[in-house]
Amino acid sequence: MSSKEQSLKAAPLGRHQIFEFLYKWGMLLTVVVLIAGFGLASDSFLDTNNIINILRSIAIVTVIAIGVSVSLTVGGFDLSVGSTASLACSLVISLFVWYGFGTSGAIIITLLLCTLVGLFNAFLIVVLKIPDMLATLASLFVVQGVAMTYSFGGSITENMVLPSGDMAEGTVPADFSLLGQVPTIVIIMLVVTVIAQLGLSLTKHGRRMYAIGGNAEAARLSGIRTTRYRVAAYIIASLLAGLGGILLASRIGSSQVNAGGGYLMDAVAAAWIGLSLAGSGKPNALGTLVGAVILGVLQNGLVMLSVPYYAMDIIKGLVLAVALAITYIQRR
Numbered sequence: 075m076s077s078k079e080q081s082l083k084a085a086p087l088g089r090h091q092i093f094e095f096l097y098k099w100g101m102l103l104t105v106v107v108l109i110a111g112f113g114l115a116s117d118s119f120l121d122t123n124n125i126i127n128i129l130r131s132i133a134i135v136t137v138i139a140i141g142v143s144v145s146l147t148v149g150g151f152d153l154s155v156g157s158t159a160s161l162a163c164s165l166v167i168s169l170f171v172w173y174g175f176g177t178s179g180a181i182i183i184t185l186l187l188c189t190l191v192g193l194f195n196a197f198l199i200v201v202l203k204i205p206d207m208l209a210t211l212a213s214l215f216v217v218q219g220v221a222m223t224y225s226f227g228g229s230i231t232e233n234m235v236l237p238s239g240d241m242a243e244g245t246v247p248a249d250f251s252l253l254g255q256v257p258t259i260v261i262i263m264l265v266v267t268v269i270a271q272l273g274l275s276l277t278k279h280g281r282r283m284y285a286i287g288g289n290a291e292a293a294r295l296s297g298i299r300t301t302r303y304r305v306a307a308y309i310i311a312s313l314l315a316g317l318g319g320i321l322l323a324s325r326i327g328s329s330q331v332n333a334g335g336g337y338l339m340d341a342v343a344a345a346w347i348g349l350s351l352a353g354s355g356k357p358n359a360l361g362t363l364v365g366a367v368i369l370g371v372l373q374n375g376l377v378m379l380s381v382p383y384y385a386m387d388i389i390k391g392l393v394l395a396v397a398l399a400i401t402y403i404q405r406r
Contacts, residue, residue, distance in 0.1 A: 101350055101364050105371065108393075112375035119378055130256050132370035133263040134159075134318045134325070138337050139344035139362045140270050141314030145206075146345060146357040147274060148300075148307040149287040150199065153210040155315035155341055157217035158191045159334025162319025164225045167329040171232055171244040180250070181320055188316030191217055192309035199308070200301055218332060230329035246327055254325030262321065263363075266314065270359035283307060284356055340369050343394060368394070 112119045138155050145152040162184050169180035191213065198209035226237055234242045252258050274280035285293040286300050294300045319334050326333070347368065348361025372393055376386050 156338030159319035192312030
């Protein structure tokens with residue numbers, strides 16, 4: 075073979091290797107580039123306090139996004155997680171302020187009630203056979219309406235005036251407030267990430283959920299109880315959304331109208347970005363964490379560079395589009 079033929083054969087191979095590298099590590103490369111770029115542009119970006127602030131800011135998004143990732147493993151998609159977080163935020167604060175519950179009792183009751191959202195989603199999807207996206211879109215509005223109706227369309231705070239005219243006498247416990255502070259909120263995020271990653275990648279239940287997401291009919295014929303795992307996936311997604319709402323309530327110390335709604339799109343973005351980590355091509359918790367880091371670094375860096383708030387979504391969208399293009403270009 076001549077040297078010219080060898081060079082022509084090597085060129086496509088080199089491009090393939092580059093695309094393969096970008097497909098596997100494009101997201102991590104994006105994180106490195108963003109951190110380096112913002113670090114050079116702002117002297118205080120790499121300050122320890124700012125890094126801690128970024129980790130705190132992505133904790134709630136990560137927890138909710140891992141719930142979305144779990145729904146993706148079975149070939150589903152949960153759009154109701156933001157509304158579920160809002161409901162959890164309202165519930166847990168109301169249990170403190172209106173009914174005088176302690177921290178453990180309020181959290182347990184809130185999480186149990188959030189499982190009802192997962193069961194409702196599963197009923198729409200598994201029993202009524204409504205497509206996942208449409209079913210959870212309907213659930214989004216239902217749960218959002220329930221949350222607003224429960225809170226009488228307003229905020230729930232200490233010493234608030236109740237619709238009856240009485241004054242709320244309950245208080246938010248001090249130990250509950252610690253959940254939304256560093257390092258507790260970061261530790262909770264990391265624990266949820268590790269448990270979810272190990273559960274999905276190393277257990278038979280995780281492998282079965284991936285099998286359902288890959289081909290539900292083949293999984294059913296192989297003896298996997300697909301209905302049971304799909305129901306479980308939506309319950310887990312709602313539980314994690316509820317946990318995110320509880321962390322949000324702890325962080326702000328009150329319940330605001332539709333407080334969790336703003337986390338939906340970032341959670342969805344982080345979950346979808348996570349599919350590409352290490353070329354896995356499937357939902358995974360570590361990838362979701364990396365996706366949340368990208369969003370958090372980008373948001374924080376733009377704020378430090380004094381980018382107008384009304385232009386942030388443009389830049390965020392463009393950076394995410396470029397990052398996804400780098401990662402998925404090999405699939406063309």
